[in-house]
Amino acid sequence: MRSLIWAVVWKEVREIRRDPVTLSFAIILPLLMLYMFGSALSLDVKDAALAVYDLDKSPASRALIDAFPHSGYFVRAHEIRAEAEIAQQLDEGKARLVLVIPPDFSEKIARGQTASVQTLADGSFPPTAMVVAGYAAAIIQNYNLEQMSKALSATGHGAAHFSPIELNSRVWFNAPLKSVYYIVPGLLGVILMAFPPLLTTLAVVREKEAGSVQQIFVSPIRPYQFIAGKMIPYAVIAFLEMLMILAAGVWGFHIPFLGSLPLFLGATTLYVLCTVCLGLLISSITRSQLVAMLLALMATLMPSFLFSGFLFPIFAMPEMLQMYTYMFPARYFIEITRGIMMKGIGLEILWPQFLMLMAYTAVVFTATTLLFRKKVV
């Protein structure tokens, strides 16, 4: 009865070919996403605008101020002359950080007292504000350390009491700390969860809306044959999409690929089957294309974006939501792709993820077949 499956596949392929919008959608959107996340969306803080309100105007204050642009994280954007300007700079979003140096700054330092400086950060976008505030604190602390070592050598205590610790940081798996390196392996999990289910869902629900699915139910075709026939073309498209993203990532963005390619392709095949099945599952419980699309968005794209560790680290979520992430296959798949591409590890460590993905696919496929069968009898 295999020819029946091929009949459905062939029919679907002809429908896809007739509809250039769908096909171009399947090709353009992943590339667009890759570009956006690869180069446009970056949380890296570089050249944050710094406004300075220097009431002291002394060599000491200038030394501290200069330390900011020297760090490479800040650019001096504005010289504030009146107190009212502080609010203006922040309200209009012209400065990310305002540094205020009081009039007695150099005097206090010269007398060996503690001078105070204030920084005002724009907190309306916390992730970058956090990093900006961190840089500012580190720059000021560094200034403190320098002053202290100067003071200690001046008083003759010498180096004996100065205890510098050198913290050598090294980043594993992503030495240059580039966002693209971890975004692209994660993006594979999101994209393959976003489009293949959407396209398959629409393919089935479209027939439901048009009523042609009734004709299929009265034909000799079995539910699993119909499902397999609908699945195969979209699974193939999804697999090609994956190869496209991988090629663009490795050649376009120079992302390292440390692990085994066959293992990677195996994982992808499994994941693609899983996502396409999820799409079919959604199509079996909806009747209109609009609802199907929104449901697909919320059941596949949103969770794979939010609860997979793609951008938002899982360890930082509340305990309940951490458990929730186990419900979505994207989590397992992204652990696999990052493991293979960035860490170069293989099955010896990743077998639980593979196992979970397999179990997931099997459950979804069975559920879909059962739901379709119920409609027939």
Added chain:
Amino acid sequence: MMQRGRIAAVVRKEMIQFLRARFMLILILYMYTGEVLMCTYAMSFDVRNLPTVFADFDRSADSRLLVERFQSSGYFNIEHMTTREAETARLLNRGEAMAAIIVPPGFSQRLAEGSPAPMQLLLDGSNANTAAVAQGYAQRIVMDYALERSRASAATPLPLAVEHRPRVWYNSELRYAYFMALSMIALAGMMVGVITAAAGIVREKESGTIEQMMVTPVTATELLLAKMLPTLLVGLCALVPSLVIAAWIGAPMRGSIALFFLFSAVFLIGSMGIGILIATVAETMQQALLVSFLILFPILFLSGTVVPLESMPVGLQYLAALSPLRHYMDAILGIFFKGVGLEILWPDLAAMVLIGVALFGGSIVRFKRRMR
């Protein structure tokens, strides 16, 4: 010419059709409530309790104090202690630890002698943002320790040269949740506006009833207005529970609620304008949905809702000026966090109105062409 009776009849029809789609209503409500709530809890770039392994080869008072410092900072959670090099590598590889702090032998002796004492921090870069933030925290903890140790060991405790008084404006606790709540409300409006408007018109196109509407005295403008009204009303009503959620999680509301609703209405109309324009191009429901998706995606992410605009390439920043979502996001952040009013936000309002007028002008021209 518009006629009140005529337009009321069309609005009635649209209202009935809209409210009959129960499942759609539930979905819309969910986007404005469940999704907002979930995302504010789940989406966070905060680095807290980072699973950490501490490899102590020194076993001194200094290294023990450092462990305590790292643990009590709240940023790191020392889940594993080890004295074997291979163990740290194993934990990092398996993802069981995302940071490793390594104190080499002789660390405290070097400190006592006053010679530079090296120690090492290994970070899992498979989330670069987390790694960058954690690196900053670690640096601060270690520097603090070094500073205090130096000060304490001097014969007369030395004063700090500079005391840093940091303050954060608008969102003083740096809670990403506040930002996320507003961002999700804006995203919900964008999606609901575009998709319902596009779907509402294409449905009639597919079933052919739009031709029937066009031979009636109802004009294209009246038809579009009637199509938009239900979505606008439902969208504005759905904002009420979102506001309750925002207040419940503690997001500050410093500005005027009336202004917020004004901006929301203009924004919803603008996003429906995008949907209607899509509907004039698409022939089938599938096309309409896929095209809206294709257009929504860049708009959603390039409007300062997930990451700030400043971090994007300049060309894209100019492009983002065309997105109603970007202006809306700007405005509601201003209203909620900064408490500013129209005197500062008027350019955003003007831009949204301009974008809306352009979209509707385009759609009506296309509709009229179809009728001829």
